[in-house]
Amino acid sequence: MESWNVKSLEALPSALDQVVTNSRLGDDEYFIQKIISMIKKLQPSEEAFYVLDLGLVSNLMDTWKRNLPMVQPFYAVKCNPHPNLLATLVAQGSSFDCASPSEIESILALGVSPDHIIYANPCKASSHIKYAAEVGVNLITYDSVGEIEKIRKWHPKCSLLIRIKAPDESGCNWPLGSKFGALPEEVSPLLQATQTAGLRVAGVSFHVGGESYNFQAYKTALEAAKAVFQEAAKLSMPPLHVLDIGGGFVSEPSSFEAAAATVKTSVETYFSEEERRSLTVIAEPGRFFAETAFTLVTNIIGKRVRGEDRQYWINEGFYGSMMLVNPKTLLESCIALKCMSNNSDGIEKNPVLMVCGKATGGARTYSSTLFGPTCDSADKVLEGDQLPELEVNNLLVFRNMGAYTSACSSHFNGFGSAKITYILTHDDS
Structure with missing residues (x-):
């Protein structure tokens, strides 16, 4: 038997304590x-x-670690920013995907190190980039030449992840590719422009779409990401070492396990054992933990x-x-x-x-x-x-x-x- 406490933020009478089920x-x-x-x-x-x-949130983190132990979750704050949920995820060792200064501020207020935050909004106001630099958030996504100049001016020491459009968004309920992600023909010019600006590209990010039930979409996206790693090498850039596989995960056990298995197999297929030793893999789950x-x-x-x-x-x-x-x-x-x-x-x-x-x-x-x-x-x-x-x-x-x-x-x-x-x-x- 498991013992549970039901607690009210408005201090309900103690008769609600100790529900056993x-x-x-x-x-x-x-x-x-x-x-x-x-x-x-x-x-x-x-x-x-x-x-x-909150007990379920802790169980979901256990499920994540069991199925994707090599992938560090950066919870997408935009999905649900309730303070108790965020605090539980902090206690469970999560990092965080933030898309605005307000979200960054809320996570820093919980005592999270800026090193555990990714500023995963590919288009940001200059003042927001400046804020990220001031508070030490040093991992930022981008997908356009226009963003490069803003970052060069306001946060030149940060590490960049080039966001690419996932090749396949079928099977997801919330496609994102119409707004975010560089097309294949845009990747090389973007990498060259980043080089010219003297900025450092650390890796690649993608998102197969929200609430995705097409597990093969991760495979095609990982194949596209590997092509970016190879293009950076052709341009004699420092080796890329960060792979951000985005979100789209659902918490229904069989679906998540199938998606996780596809991710693991695909990473092993497209990245050699030697490459994987220096590869940091992260993800941006939101719905998985919150829904x-x-x-x-x-x-x-x-x-x-x-x-x-x-x-x-x-x-x-x-x-x-x-x-x-x-x-x-x-x-x-x-x-x-x-x-x-x-x-x-x-x-x-x-x-x-x-x-x-x-x-x-x-x-x-x-x-x-x-x-x-x-x-x-x-x-x-x-x-x-x-x-x-x-x-x-x-x-x-x-x-x-x-x-x-x-x-x-x-x-x-x-x-x-x-x-x-x-x-x-x-x-x-």
Whole structure:
């Protein structure tokens, strides 16, 4: 049995301490029900909130080290910059991928050495490059001639990674190549321009696209990266020694293991044993560590019936946590619960109405729309999906809500994203 503590950033009563279970928050409906019912009993509220499972983050780091021990993760802060998540990753030995001075500042404030930060934004304002130099962040990506002059002027002593466009972005949900990455015919001129500017190229970076399920994309990208190493050698540049394989990794075990196996095999295929001895391999995972660690709990705050159609309003939406979340993914992650009563153990009898978008007990379903709370008619979470009959004050619980959710929220119409209020941590005592 594993002992867990549920802690509130707002100091909930100690009755929430010492929850004992064999399950993680992210994969057991009963545990989700129990935790949420306890929270709702002790602190009834219509406000949406997150539960962050820090024990799961630690387990994911173990998974990473077991499958990719030769690759140092630089967590992509933009994915989810919650301080407790970042602090846990610091404790687990992660380095960090930052894309702005604000992100760099937040990581340095946690006591991370600048040597463990990569400034992985290929196009930066001159003032931002100057800031990186001032705080000692010395590893920077670039993919254009225009960036070279800014770096030469404001941070000439840094090491550069030339960002190349991944040859294959098929199978990813978030392609990046239209904005980032040098094309094959641009690589040699970029390397020569860097030489002329007196700057030092340390290696190559690429990104196969966000949430990638095409594991062979890593193979083709690594082959392209090796070609850059060879081109640098032809130009008599100092040997490149850093290989940044980017992100795109998902935490689903079989998918991650397949991607990791492809990376390991491809590095061994394209880089000789002698080359690998001096090669530093890093990656920029974001979703891998953040997505499954966060569970979002929302309330149904309004309902309208129009014939056979059902329309519901919830207290989180497009302008909060759901701007970049695929509706299909939302539906598949959703659990619907009846409002928790205030009986002795906080558990409503037969509270589960829907699991993973499917009604329980053979209940009738209706074509349904979920609206967010703002006054924008485009603020829709789901539309035309089959849901069971739901009521005001029912809870809709969305799992796997840590990646590009609250980080992308706005305050449109005076609404903000749900707060990360409750922290679930493993108790080793």
